[in-house]
Amino acid sequence: MELEEAIKKRKSVRNFSVKKPSWRDIIQAIDYARFAPMAGNIYSVKFIFVSDREKIDKIAEACQQEFVGKVHYLVVVVSDRENVKKNYDFYDKQFGAQQSGAAIQNFLLGITEKGLSTCWVGFFVEDQIKRTLSIPEKMCVEAVFPIGIEHQFMKGRSKTKIDLDSILFFNKYGKKNLDSDDTKPSFDNS
Numbered sequence: 061m062e063l064e065e066a067i068k069k070r071k072s073v074r075n076f077s078v079k080k081p082s083w084r085d086i087i088q089a090i091d092y093a094r095f096a097p098m099a100g101n102i103y104s105v106k107f108i109f110v111s112d113r114e115k116i117d118k119i120a121e122a123c124q125q126e127f128v129g130k131v132h133y134l135v136v137v138v139s140d141r142e143n144v145k146k147n148y149d150f151y152d153k154q155f156g157a158q159q160s161g162a163a164i165q166n167f168l169l170g171i172t173e174k175g176l177s178t179c180w181v182g183f184f185v186e187d188q189i190k191r192t193l194s195i196p197e198k199m200c201v202e203a204v205f206p207i208g209i210e211h212q213f214m215k216g217r218s219k220t221k222i223d224l225d226s227i228l229f230f231n232k233y234g235k236k237n238l239d240s241d242d243t244k245p246s247f248d249n250s
């Protein structure tokens with residue numbers, strides 16, 4: 061799958077078929093996350109693959125969202141913000157969250173490429189998830205991803221996305237057009 065297609069095809073799915081996805085495909089999508097940028101190249105993110113039924117049920121309860129439990133596999137993303145703090149002091153929260161987001165987006169594009177579906181779940185009782193998966197206290201639970209195959213009856217639906225015009229400025233905040241000099245062809249081949 062081409063990058064553009066994966067980016068545009070990715071969407072949140074909350075209705076899954078009963079069919080079991082390939083665990084190998086999920087692990088390969090996690091492998092893509094290794095290539096995300098990290099400050100100082102210090103990798104701060106971990107992925108926990110969960111297949112244990114009892115644990116999936118407990119995590120769905122911690123998220124208080126029923127669809128989270130209606131899958132064969134879950135992936136829980138955690139990050140070591142303490143380690144980020146050691147290296148980047150008061151940037152720990154910012155860098156920790158940004159690095160997790162970069163790693164997660166690679167993972168999501170991988171999930172899309174494999175024909176699988178998920179939804180980024182960010183609302184949960186963190187302690188409950190930590191207890192369920194024996195996650196050390198110092199780690200931060202970033203997100204939960206129930207992974208499945210999209211249910212046939214929901215297929216094809218996706219959200220309208222914001223226009224480029226609404227998010228892009230030129231040279232200063234709020235300026236909506238490119239300077240005329242920038243649109244001239246360049247003859248410099250160096």
Ligand SMILES: Cc1cc2nc3c(=O)[nH]c(=O)nc-3n(C[C@H](O)[C@H](O)[C@H](O)COP(=O)(O)O)c2cc1C
Nearest residue numbers: 070071072073074125179180181182183184218219
């Ligand atoms: C940080 C974050 C937290 C989110 N938390 C939840 C959540 O707890 N439950 C849920 O159903 N969707 C959650 N979402 C999914 C968003 O609702 C979804 O991405 C958004 O509506 C855009 O739809 P799309 O993913 O199909 O493009 C979350 C997304 C992000 C990025």
